[in-house]
Amino acid sequence: MTLKKTTRTRFTRYLSKNFRDDYTTLQIYSRDMSDLPKVVKLFVGNLPDGVIQVRNTEDMQKIYEIANETRVPITQRGGGTAGFGGCVPYKKGVVVDTKGLESHFLVDPLELTVTTSPSIVFSDLQRQLNLEGFSLCSYPSSFHSATVGGWIAHGGYGIGSIQYGGANEQISALEVVLPNGEIKRYTEFDDISLFVGSHGTLGTITEVVLKIKFDIPLKHQGCTFDSxxxxxxxxxxxxxxxxxxxxxxxxxxxxxxxxxxxxxxx
Incomplete structure (x- = not known):
């Protein structure tokens, strides 16, 4: 699929500073950190028609509005670190880069939660939490480059998941822009698991409330085995x-x- 001129005009009119379709950008966003097998590349890895770097929920609502009216496929992307092709365009269309979503950070020491943007990288979030005496319960091994929203959308597990569970068990609440443009908030008493592992197909996560713990020093031990x-x-x-x-x-x-x-x- 190639963007019609009228569709491109609509995207650039409302998102001019954040819409890119130069060849270098399209190449970068046509893959994630992995080198996919040749047979998989037959189905994914196509150059997108454009890339949009969203800044807020209003941007996302406008993207959904245009995409729904023009039937342009949307592929959502966080840090691109999963290596399984989930953020790689399948039918061209537009890649929506969520790393530019407005950043915020608020700790609730009584509820032991942190409210933050899905665009924040785990290492940055952990650093801010440590300064206030708290820590993440679980995080991906790629936490120096993986985003919170991307990990949730991928349904990831990682360091600390043996004790605290994976992405699904870390969430206290989510704010999501649905494909119809509606903004909805879900708590852990709702079916949050619908969005965990959905790879952005059911909506765009725009705010996350994660469970945290006190920053207690860990003891590291090593051992060797002969077989x-x-x-x-x-x-x-x-x-x-x-x-x-x-x-x-x-x-x-x-x-x-x-x-x-x-x-x-x-």
């Missing part, structure tokens, strides 16, 4: 203490870590 069977026995024992996170390194990983970072891991 996969010994590793499994070790994991069975670890499960009894419900660890915050377990990180597995095979011999090749250990060798690479030692070479790159100058470690002396066994």
């Amino acid at each position: 996969p069977s010994e590793l499994l026995k070790g994991l069975e024992q670890l499960s009894k203490i419900n660890p915050f996170s377990v990180w597995f390194l095979n011999p090749d990983h250990v060798t690479s870590f030692n070479e790159v970072f100058g470690y002396n891991l066994p």
Whole structure:
């Protein structure tokens, strides 16, 4: 699909500063961090017709209005770090980049929640929480570049999920712009799970209320195993203490870590 001139004009009229369709931008937004298999590239990885960097809910409402009237496909994108092609355009159309959504941050120390923008990167959110004595319960291993909204839309798990669960269990409330342009707020007593793992197909997340915890120092321990069977026995024992996170390194990983970072891991 290629944008009709009238459709492009409508997008640029209302979102002129945030609409891009130069070749370099389209190339960047035609993929995520992964190199997809050739057979998958037959179905995804097409150049989009345009990229829109949204700033607020009003932008998103206008995008949905134009897209619904012109039948232009929308593909939503956070940090693009998942590596599974969820933010890669399938039928061209427009990629909506949510990283530019207006940022905000508010901690409720009584409810142990933080209200924030889905565009915030996890490492930035964690840094702000730590300054106030709090911490995220769970976050992706790509937290230096992954956005909160992208992780939720992907339905991710990560560091801390053994104790606190994945994205679905971290949410206290969501504000969402639905495809009909309606702005709705959902709490954990509603069916929030509809939007977790939906990859933006059911609406655009514009605000997130996450559960947090007090920032208690973690103890890091390491151990080695001589065989996969010994590793499994070790994991069975670890499960009894419900660890915050377990990180597995095979011999090749250990060798690479030692070479790159100058470690002396066994």
